[in-house]
Amino acid sequence: xEYVTLGxxxxxxxxxxxxxMTWGSRNSENEGHAQIDRSLEAGINFIDTAEMYPxxxxxxxxxxxxxxxxxxxxxxxxxxxxxxLATKVAGKNGGFLRExxxxxGAVIPEAVDGxxxxxxxxxxxxxxxxxxxxxxxxxxxxWRYSPKAQRAATEAHMLDVLRAVDKVxxxxxxxxxxxxxxxxxxxxxxxxxxxxxxxxxxxxxQNEYSLTCRMADTDMAELCxxxxxxxLPFSPLAMGLLSxxxxxxxxxxxxxxxxEATLNGRVTPRVWGVVEAYRAIADAHGMDVNAMALAWTLTxxxxxxxxxxxxxxxxxxxxxxAADLSLSQxxxxxxxxxxxxxxxxx
Numbered sequence: 001x002e003y004v005t006l007g008x009x010x011x012x013x014x015x016x017x018x019x020x021m022t023w024g025s026r027n028s029e030n031e032g033h034a035q036i037d038r039s040l041e042a043g044i045n046f047i048d049t050a051e052m053y054p055x056x057x058x059x060x061x062x063x064x065x066x067x068x069x070x071x072x073x074x075x076x077x078x079x080x081x082x083x084x085l086a087t088k089v090a091g092k093n094g095g096f097l098r099e100x101x102x103x104x105g106a107v108i109p110e111a112v113d114g115x116x117x118x119x120x121x122x123x124x125x126x127x128x129x130x131x132x133x134x135x136x137x138x139x140x141x142x143w144r145y146s147p148k149a150q151r152a153a154t155e156a157h158m159l160d161v162l163r164a165v166d167k168v169x170x171x172x173x174x175x176x177x178x179x180x181x182x183x184x185x186x187x188x189x190x191x192x193x194x195x196x197x198x199x200x201x202x203x204x205x206q207n208e209y210s211l212t213c214r215m216a217d218t219d220m221a222e223l224c225x226x227x228x229x230x231x232l233p234f235s236p237l238a239m240g241l242l243s244x245x246x247x248x249x250x251x252x253x254x255x256x257x258x259x260e261a262t263l264n265g266r267v268t269p270r271v272w273g274v275v276e277a278y279r280a281i282a283d284a285h286g287m288d289v290n291a292m293a294l295a296w297t298l299t300x301x302x303x304x305x306x307x308x309x310x311x312x313x314x315x316x317x318x319x320x321x322a323a324d325l326s327l328s329q330x331x332x333x334x335x336x337x338x339x340x341x342x343x344x345x346x
Contacts, residue, residue, distance in 0.1 A: 001043025001323050004304050007203030007230045009176045011125055013046040013084050015298055016323055017232060019309035020047060024065035025054035026254070026311055032069045035316055040082060042320045048206070048232070048307050050088035050130055051115050052097055056259045060096040064118050071120035084125045086232075087115050088180060088206075091131025102133040104157065108164035112173050127165070128178040128206055133157060138181045138208060140265035140346060142215070158190055162199040169200055178204035178232070184219040191227055202229060204304065209233035211293050211335065212241065212266070212274050212345050221302045230304035236297045237308060237319075239263045241275055242289050248272060255311075266346045274342040281334045287325065290315075294322035296335060 002015045018039045023032035036047065052058060053066035067087065074080050089111040092102035103111060115124060134154055137145040168174045179187055179202045187205055194201035205224065209216050209231060216224075216231060224231050239256055240246065241263065248269075251257045261267070282289035297306045310316035327335075 003045075004230075006126070006176070006304055008201065008228045009126075009203040011084055011176060011203075013305050014044045014323075015305050016044055016294070016319070017046040017048050017086070017305045017307040018044050019234065019307040020049045020066050020070060021053045021055045022309055022311055023054055023069045024062050025056055025059075026256070026259075029069045029072060032066075033073045034313070035310060036070075036073050036077075036083075038313070038316055039320070040079070043323070044320075045082060046084050046086070046305055048086045048234075049119075050090070050128075051111060051118075052088075052090040052094045052130065056256050058096070063096050064114070067115055067118035071118050075120045080121060085119065085121065086126035086128060086178075087119070087124055088128040088130035089115075091129065091181075092133055092135075093131055102131075103129065103161065104133075105160035105164035108161060109168055112168050116173060123173060123175060125175045126178055126204065127168070127174040127176070128180045128204070129161070129182075131181045132183070132186050134186075136181050136183050136186065138183075138215075154186075154189065155193065158193050159197065159199075162190075162194055162197065166199050176200070176203045178202050178206060179229075180206040180234075182207065184223055187220070187223055187229060188227075191229065204230050204232050206232040206234055206307070208235050209297060209300075209303070210236045210238045211278055211296060211339070212238045212271065212342075214339065214343075216302070221300070224302035231300075231302050233297050233303060233306045236294050236306045237290050238293070239266055241266060241271060242278055242293050244275060244279055244289070268346045270342070271345040274338070274345040277338040277342060278335070281331060281338060284334075285328070285331055287331075288318050288321070290318050291322040291325050292327065292331070294319055295325040295327055296332075298322070299327060299332065 003012050049066050089103045090097045165177050279289045282292045308319045
């Protein structure tokens with residue numbers, strides 16, 4: 001397992017990050033703990049969660065359970081020092097949290113304390129803003145995105161949040177902070193305001209990025225590389241679409257698609273040709289397509305660590321194998337050609 005330092009921080013993390021959003025919904029506490037044990041055995045030291053997890057589905061009665069499951073493992077294992085914890089404060093789409101009002105300077109300390117209690121720990125290494133309060137064009141919102149002139153209100157909100165983040169860092173409750181589902185302009189604003197006011201700067205941005213979702217390849221990539229803002233891709237396996245287990249009329253039982261038919265808008269008529277193209281590349285080179293897809297994200301110059309999730313031990317093992325998979329130039333060229341042929345499947 002390789003390790004990298006996140007952005008301008010002092011956090012040295014594994015290039016694969018264990019995602020946890022199904023713990024408490026599709027995975028039991030015992031299964032979540034088994035995933036942690038196996039991942040640490042493979043060299044992973046980085047685990048990502050959020051106060052609104054689990055998902056698929058998000059329910060009022062289960063919000064916060066994933067952090068509790070992770071906290072129970074920390075309490076019983078005695079291995080707190082081996083894990084770099086990342087969690088998130090919910091945005092306005094947080095559903096049942098704080099009546100969906102998102103976060104501001106007053107919410108940050110309250111939310112941090114809540115996560116610390118559930119995680120049964122005294123510090124969060126990476127604290128992320130799950131969604132911009134003003135909204136964004138991610139998660140298929142790009143098709144109807146219409147930017148608004150809201151610079152003054154956005155600056156005031158960001159400064160309010162940055163000052164609150166500064167206080168929880170000063171208190172020793174948080175080490176570093178990051179963004180998630182943020183736009184290029186939004187990320188640039190956070191960086192500019194932090195620099196101008198001597199406040200904590202974000203060190204990471206957790207956005208969707210995969211073979212089938214490459215919106216980050218241009219402006220965001222340039223920003224990340226030049227500003228020391230490392231990307232942590234989520235859904236690098238396209239929510240299981242690349243595995244081939246789904247089809248236009250095929251949905252296996254106990255899968256994410258059974259809970260949400262479109263996989264949050266990822267299932268479209270165009271996606272099946274993309275799946276076929278990437279599976280053909282993997283098959284031609286004797287690779288598992290999921291391992292190839294995960295390993296590919298790690299070849300990108302703006303990606304630090306990719307966040308994957310697994311529902312079964314078999315899926316976990318395939319994901320872990322990506323750490324040792326080196327993609328040849330022939331494979332990379334084939335992936336580029338497939339991307340040009342199928343640029344935006346959803």
